[in-house]
Amino acid sequence: MARMACSHLLPSMAIPVKSSFFNGFSVATNPVVLFKRRFSVAKISMSLRAGIVGLPNVGKSTLFNAVVENGKAQAANFPFCTIEPNVGIVAVPDTRLHVLSDLSKSKRAVPASIEFVDIAGLVKGASQGEGLGNKFLSHIREVDSILQVVRCFEDNDIVHVSGKVEPKTDIDVINLELVFSDLDQIEKRMEKLKKGRAKDSQAKVKEEAEKSALEKIQQALLDGKPARSVSLSEFEKDAIRQLCLLTMKPVIYVANVAESEVAEPENNPHVKEVIEEASKLNSGVVTISAQVESELSELPLEERMEYLKSLGVNESGLGNLIRETYGLLGLRTYFTSGEKETKAWTILTGMTAPQAAGVIHSDFEKGFIRAETVAYDDFVSAGSFGAAREKGLDSRTSEPIAEAVFVELSIICPSGCLISKCFGISKKSFQK
Numbered sequence: 391m392a393r394m395a396c397s398h399l400l401p402s403m404a405i406p407v408k409s410s411f412f413n414g415f416s417v418a419t420n421p422v423v424l425f426k427r428r429f430s431v432a433k434i435s436m437s438l439r440a441g442i443v444g445l446p447n448v449g450k451s452t453l454f455n456a457v458v459e460n461g462k463a464q465a466a467n468f469p470f471c472t473i474e475p476n477v478g479i480v481a482v483p484d485t486r487l488h489v490l491s492d493l494s495k496s497k498r499a500v501p502a503s504i505e506f507v508d509i510a511g512l513v514k515g516a517s518q519g520e521g522l523g524n525k526f527l528s529h530i531r532e533v534d535s536i537l538q539v540v541r542c543f544e545d546n547d548i549v550h551v552s553g554k555v556e557p558k559t560d561i562d563v564i565n566l567e568l569v570f571s572d573l574d575q576i577e578k579r580m581e582k583l584k585k586g587r588a589k590d591s592q593a594k595v596k597e598e599a600e601k602s603a604l605e606k607i608q609q610a611l612l613d614g615k616p617a618r619s620v621s622l623s624e625f626e627k628d629a630i631r632q633l634c635l636l637t638m639k640p641v642i643y644v645a646n647v648a649e650s651e652v653a654e655p656e657n658n659p660h661v662k663e664v665i666e667e668a669s670k671l672n673s674g675v676v677t678i679s680a681q682v683e684s685e686l687s688e689l690p691l692e693e694r695m696e697y698l699k700s701l702g703v704n705e706s707g708l709g710n711l712i713r714e715t716y717g718l719l720g721l722r723t724y725f726t727s728g729e730k731e732t733k734a735w736t737i738l739t740g741m742t743a744p745q746a747a748g749v750i751h752s753d754f755e756k757g758f759i760r761a762e763t764v765a766y767d768d769f770v771s772a773g774s775f776g777a778a779r780e781k782g783l784d785s786r787t788s789e790p791i792a793e794a795v796f797v798e799l800s801i802i803c804p805s806g807c808l809i810s811k812c813f814g815i816s817k818k819s820f821q822k
């Protein structure tokens with residue numbers, strides 16, 4: 391966990407892109423409309439990180455073990471059971487992968503992935519070093535988004551660090567520690583900026599932007615609001631990115647309910663409280679029973695359905711949690727599909743067609759010539775890319791870059807997602 395990952399999702403500089411790249415995209419998915427910036431594909435990591443955060447003993451490791459099948463995090467009924475973070479990679483469930491794989495008669499289907507990190511419990515005073523707080527906070531700094539587990543189950547046998555189950559208070563304790571930690575970071579950074587070490591006028595402009603952003607964020611934090619609630623210009627966001635502020639990270643609240651509440655969690659007043667708090671904080675909520683999910687993951691496949699039915703539900707909550715997390719990270723999927731394999735690739739919302747191609751191989755971005763686009767539904771109804779093209783359902787976008795290199799991508803845009811089929815591309819063609 392040595393690397394700093396908080397900014398690898400995001401572009402480094404704002405460079406306007408040519409709109410001619412996107413002629414084939416619908417307005418809803420037109421990257422120019424959504425995000426007038428050029429991303430550096432080299433900065434995109436294929437496994438983006440979601441940190442599981444919360445008070446001690448609320449079910450973080452139990453959830454981690456369920457999400458990461460065969461996860462080996464120690465989960466037990468005592469606070470601070472976890473000290474070092476546990477890391478695991480999981481597949482993002484997507485039924486379209488299998489539809490495409492069947493249509494293309496692919497030999498294998500490869501899903502998109504996401505990295506989950508089980509972090510030690512935080513307590514009141516963590517930002518002052520309580521309970522190894524500073525070390526744990528630095529682990530949170532390294533993730534791209536936060537899943538805050540909130541205990542909503544009553545069980546006198548499971549120790550609650552503050553003695554009772556009280557979601558609002560628990561959420562406040564965690565958020566306050568994140569706020570204190572950010573305030574501390576900002577104060578230190580502002581001290582440095584006062585010395586004004588900018589070497590040239592460009593660096594000076596950046597320093598000014600950083601100062602102005604930090605002042606705005608500091609005020610919001612003092613008012614008890616997270617950094618992500620502050621509206622900043624793209625330039626200001628860029629200027630403060632390297633600080634990896636904790637309250638800048640998007641959050642999903644995970645309401646951890648008892649086994650008996652899985653079918654009707656809305657009847658649990660603690661869940662209502664989490665939903666209320668999350669909506670005030672503009673964050674999402676996923677209700678799940680970490681205990682149930684963990685037990686499910688240990689059962690043979692054929693017994694899982696029986697167990698779920700006995701609880702009055704038809705499916706596990708994990709798929710939903712993973713999909714929500716993926717969406718929260720601003721990620722989208724496009725697919726390459728052929729006889730060899732159908733594969734889901736992860737891109738950021740707003741990436742351009744050449745950049746999306748560059749996720750497969752950087753040469754695909756450098757040598758990008760053309761992308762063909764067709765809607766996912768059209769692909770499925772036509773049965774193949776060729777058939778969709780014959781019916782005139784495809785469209786093209788082209789930007790000749792390197793005459794010697796030929797790349798042809800078919801990018802399909804269903805509701806908000808890009809899908810592509812590559813053909814005629816081999817590494818060899820780039821080596822010529």
Ligand SMILES: Nc1ncnc2c1ncn2[C@@H]1O[C@H](COP(=O)(O)OP(=O)(O)OP(=O)(O)O)[C@@H](O)[C@H]1O
Nearest residue numbers: 446447448449450451452465466469470471472511
């Ligand atoms: N939904 C649930 N219902 C009942 N018990 C649960 C539920 N979720 C977790 N538990 C129990 O709570 C206890 C603590 O779980 P776990 O070790 O996962 O917590 P943690 O948040 O990782 O703690 P720490 O911060 O100490 O690492 C375990 O005994 C686990 O079985």
Ligand SMILES: [Mg+2]
Nearest residue numbers: 450451471472
């Ligand atoms: Mg733990």
